[in-house]
Amino acid sequence: xxxxxxxxxxxxxxxxxxxxxxxxxxxxxxxxxxxxxxxxxxxxxxxxxxxxxxxxxxxxxxxxxxxxxxxxxxxxxxxxxxxxxxxxxxxxxxxxxxxxxxxxxxxxxxxxxxxxxxxxxxxxxxxxxxxxxxxxxxxxxxxxxxxxxxxxxxxxxxxxxxxxxxxxxxxxxxxxxxxxxxxxxxxxxxxxxxxxxxxxxxxxxxxxxxxxxxxxxxxxxxxxxxxxxxxxxxxxxxxxxxxxxxxxxxxxxxxxxxxxxxxxxxxxxxxxxxxxxxxxxxxxxxxxxxxxxxxxxxxxxxxxxxxxxxxxxxxxxxxxxxxxxxxxxxxxxxxxxxxxxxxxxxxxxxxxxxxxxxxxxxxxxxxxxxxxxxxxxxxxxxxxxxxxxxxxxxxxxxxxxxxxxxxxxxxxxxxxxxxxxxxxxxxxxxxxxxxxxxxxxxxxxxxxxxxxxxxxxxxxxxxxxxxxxxxxxxxxxxxxxxxxxxxxxxxxxxxxxxxxxxxxxxxxxxxxxxxxxxxxxxxxxxxxxxxxxxxxxxxxxxxxxxxxxxxxxxxxxxxxxxxxxxxxxxxxxx
Numbered sequence: 278x279x280x281x282x283x284x285x286x287x288x289x290x291x292x293x294x295x296x297x298x299x300x301x302x303x304x305x306x307x308x309x310x311x312x313x314x315x316x317x318x319x320x321x322x323x324x325x326x327x328x329x330x331x332x333x334x335x336x337x338x339x340x341x342x343x344x345x346x347x348x349x350x351x352x353x354x355x356x357x358x359x360x361x362x363x364x365x366x367x368x369x370x371x372x373x374x375x376x377x378x379x380x381x382x383x384x385x386x387x388x389x390x391x392x393x394x395x396x397x398x399x400x401x402x403x404x405x406x407x408x409x410x411x412x413x414x415x416x417x418x419x420x421x422x423x424x425x426x427x428x429x430x431x432x433x434x435x436x437x438x439x440x441x442x443x444x445x446x447x448x449x450x451x452x453x454x455x456x457x458x459x460x461x462x463x464x465x466x467x468x469x470x471x472x473x474x475x476x477x478x479x480x481x482x483x484x485x486x487x488x489x490x491x492x493x494x495x496x497x498x499x500x501x502x503x504x505x506x507x508x509x510x511x512x513x514x515x516x517x518x519x520x521x522x523x524x525x526x527x528x529x530x531x532x533x534x535x536x537x538x539x540x541x542x543x544x545x546x547x548x549x550x551x552x553x554x555x556x557x558x559x560x561x562x563x564x565x566x567x568x569x570x571x572x573x574x575x576x577x578x579x580x581x582x583x584x585x586x587x588x589x590x591x592x593x594x595x596x597x598x599x600x601x602x603x604x605x606x607x608x609x610x611x612x613x614x615x616x617x618x619x620x621x622x623x624x625x626x627x628x629x630x631x632x633x634x635x636x637x638x639x640x641x642x643x644x645x646x647x648x649x650x651x652x653x654x655x656x657x658x659x660x661x662x663x664x665x666x667x668x669x670x671x672x673x674x675x676x677x678x679x680x681x682x683x684x685x686x687x688x689x690x691x692x693x694x695x696x697x698x699x700x701x702x703x704x705x706x707x708x709x710x711x712x713x714x715x716x717x718x719x720x721x722x723x724x725x726x727x728x729x730x731x732x733x734x735x736x737x738x739x740x741x742x743x744x745x746x747x748x749x750x751x752x753x754x755x756x757x758x759x760x761x762x763x764x765x766x767x768x769x770x771x772x773x774x775x776x777x778x779x780x781x782x783x784x785x786x787x788x789x790x791x792x793x794x795x796x797x798x799x800x801x802x803x804x805x806x807x808x809x810x811x812x813x814x815x816x817x818x819x820x821x822x823x824x825x826x827x828x829x830x831x832x833x834x835x836x837x838x839x840x841x842x843x844x845x846x847x848x849x850x851x
Contacts, residue, residue, distance in 0.1 A: 350454030387468030401579035440657030551583030
């Protein structure tokens with residue numbers, strides 16, 4: 278390890294790196310040897326989704342050199358696949374250095390003879406996906422670290438269907454990136470004439486597409502005064518959410534002003550993730566102050582959405598990602614059926630760690646429901662695989678992501694905000710609330726409650742600790758949890774499912790993924806999955822029981838929460 282670190286450091290000190298970079302390395306050598314180790318102990322991995330890492334100097338950091346080398350590898354592969362007729366779109370979020378990284382990406386593509394269409398300023402991630410499809414480009418890149426802390430940035434690579442890379446292209450791009458041995462292999466400049474700025478025209482097309490997703494535009498008009506509170510949490514959502522809601526007819530949109538200005542330092546939050554209550558606290562305060570009908574928040578690149586509602590006691594609560602998905606899936610299927618636009622070959626798609634309540638809802642409408650690996654690229658792949666055979670309606674996952682319609686092939690927080698407001702308007706038009714609808718669905722299908730627990734393992738030893746945890750679960754899976762026997766073990770890495778009662782095994786027909794699922798005989802499921810973008814292992818819990826009446830909601834919810842807490846303790850999780 279020490280030898281690798283020294284080799285990487287020497288390479289950067291003697292190579293074609295700028296003076297500021299080399300000065301920063303020398304400063305680390307003198308003042309912060311531990312940071313030097315973290316920055317140089319490995320290369321920042323170009324994974325199946327691209328790059329994501331802490332910004333700074335070093336091989337294991339997001340900087341102009343690692344971005345440039347990644348782009349050169351991706352450019353080489355695009356030219357292998359499409360010859361000299363390659364066009365790409367590039368977008369970026371609000372993070373520090375995002376514009377700089379986007380321009381470096383554009384310059385490297387341009388220097389390689391690729392036609393580049395660079396957004397004039399920050400844009401949401403879903404608009405980048407839409408742009409590739411709308412304009413028929415061969416690929417694209419968005420510079421974003423999504424909801425990660427402010428010290429992070431990232432690089433997401435897209436293919437010609439508007440989806441992030443899937444097999445075989447993901448591994449092939451990685452192979453090409455790995456071939457770029459030094460910064461001297463990168464064509465940094467010389468193709469500036471190949472770069473075109475884009476903006477307003479694509480914005481208009483994207484907003485028109487989102488407006489076209491509305492099923493009850495008349496209801497939106499009737500409820501134009503629906504009291505909406507929205508926070509972009511200093512991110513890109515501010516560019517699209519207000520004008521889209523205006524197009525839907527909503528006139529009472531209240532922005533959390535302290536979080537309205539894009540800012541990569543995210544000054545009002547600890548962590549710019551709408552999944553966290555702290556990040557939504559200003560929105561919650563404003564929603565309470567205004568007695569709003571609905572609260573919405575998007576993350577920095579506006580691909581995720583959080584929803585806040587008043588419960589039956591008048592208290593503001595944040596829905597989890599599973600609840601958001603469940604309500605949205607039901608609305609799309611229910612509304613399409615009521616309007617007479619449902620098709621016999623309609624399908625919906627969720628991920629393997631998303632609530633199975635959606636399966637039950639889809640079954641009630643006679644709609645096919647498929648489960649894929651975590652990540653919207655797998656939803657996009659299944660859409661592509663089934664094009665011409667089945668009609669895609671909506672997809673989503675528990676991490677606050679929805680993808681409505683097939684014009685965008687990544688999660689889309691902009692259309693999710695618009696749809697959420699339409700759902701709230703639809704219920705209000707009937708004298709009800711969206712929270713009422715949530716309870717109705719629990720009464721009909723059972724009360725499903727989910728929780729995500731993240732166990733963070735940072736640094737050089739973190740990856741090994743996570744690998745050891747997964748290995749231990751594989752070799753010695755629990756026999757029972759919370760007094761209930763574990764009946765099935767699903768190992769997506771080995772692609773094998775096993776009935777622990779009978780010993781029967783079967784092949785799991787999904788690509789390999791390092792995920793384990795334990796299924797209990799009472800319908801409880803527990804999933805363990807190392808994150809592909811952060812130094813953590815994720816545990817997904819899902820428990821359920823019957824909800825007898827709306828009046829029993831709180832007591833039943835507490836019973837489910839207590840059950841999850843017992844399981845957490847039994848598994849030794851913090």
